[in-house]
Amino acid sequence: MKRCLGCGGSFEGGWQCPTCNWQPETREGIYCFAPRLQRDAANPTDFAALAAVEERHFWFRARNRLILWALERYFPNCTDILEVGCGTGYVLAGIRDAFPQATIRGSELAAEGLKFAAARLPGVELFQMDAQEIPFRDEFDVVGAFDVLEHIVDDVRVLDEMRQALRPGGGVIITVPQHSWLWSRADDIAGHVRRYTADELAVRLRHAGFSCVLRTSFVSLLLPLMVATRRLHRNEHEPHSREFEIGAVTNRLLERILDLECAAIRRGARFPVGGSLLAVAVRR
Template sequence: MKVCLKCAHAFSSDGWGCPVCHYEPARLNGFDAHAEEFANGGGGFNPEYFEELASLEAANFWFRARNELILWALKTYKPDAHSLLEVGCGTGFVLSGIAQKHPQMALSGSEIFLTGLSHAAARVPTAQFMQMDARHVPFFCEFDVIGAFDVLEHIEEDESVLTQLHKALKPTGVLLLTVPQHPWLWSANDDYACHVRRYTARELHKKVTDAGFRIERSTSFVSLLLPAMMLSRRASGVKSIERDVTAELRLSRTLNNVFLSMMRIEQRLIRSGVNFTLGGSRLVVARKNA
């Protein structure tokens, strides 16, 4: 069901006009805008990064390996899913992978910045897109799966976001999360990426369960590459010359392929049941308590 963000009335309708207070979100660049005050900027991320990200993601080892891990988790933990919302969909790279593997699934994507949505809509024309603030989700018991992939770390009010995602999931629906991990890995890269935090597993687990979820799987990833990541972060931390968040994504083809192969070895271990304690990122699969 949809939820009016003005009067909180829940309703079923093809459109967004509230039958009680008659509020209707604005339309910006062809998208329903539920938080238009943030549509062109306002913190959490630099919208100027989207264009470069869109050109780099498809080839970069990290984005490719993360997509493969997400697709495995979706198939494993919610094989009967018919609907999915990705919150903070960015340029649509994750949704494009899901659309290829699950062409019959009803896909939706939200992004707070319009610049990201334009890339996402071009990448996944079959999905429904909206401009939205993840702290105020206009749905109730609507989706089988909600994904937030490297989103929570950009938002101060992450606990409020998790509560909103819980509300928007159907009973026994599944939440898929990826976040950057280990505060001791903090470097200039996190500053330039507009991160608010890097998580500990304990912190993330508590926030997820406090929001009403039951954790079904939690593991680090980017674990075999952690030594290389630590060296890279140490180097960037002592540099005084400012650089953009996408700089570490531009690797030689050889190095990129080596890193992708190592992350695929890691994936095979995760699929076999191994849960890594250490790693640059963490995957959490959680189910809404009915």
């Protein structure tokens, strides 16, 4: 069901509200629900940099496999999926391939990012949107937000909006960076507001009306390397870009280590510490 951002009413059909006649802007065929906020969104060059490395970089590839496992494990029969903050569409493309029967949709605050996503996902509905005002109610089986919440001051509001966009029995899959003591210049450059602890995220999910069914750290086996690398480069002006500059042999080795970690999680292991955190929760 659609939600009018003008009067707050719910309706079916097209995007013109039958009560107040509000409708979103369209730009280059994409519905824009928060066009006034595009200037605050990510720099277009950030999306170009991501698009250039995601398909080969060990971290993105391993995270994708973990997300797809969680989706298949906890929501095997899902038919309607929304990714909030889909960026260049890399995760959404993986979901499309794993769930060809599902209707998938993606949103991003920066319309520039949606250009990359549209090229990667022809025919998939994409829209420019503020995660704090999701224009759907009781619409999706699953809503995903993958390394998105840490960029938003009022993350509880976003979680509440995600819950209201879900059908009864639906759920969320979330990944976020973990441990405030890992904070570095890379977080500043990425525009992070916070790094989470597992308990902090669980409390936020509970307050937003969710019951958490899974939480585990990941990038745990590589945590010592991550700590050492961030300390080594803590005074560099652009340490975030260096994290993408990895040789092919090293990249394959690190990916295999994270594959072992993912296999352990699939078998029931739950890691208490790690560079990132995965949570799955269902709407109460």
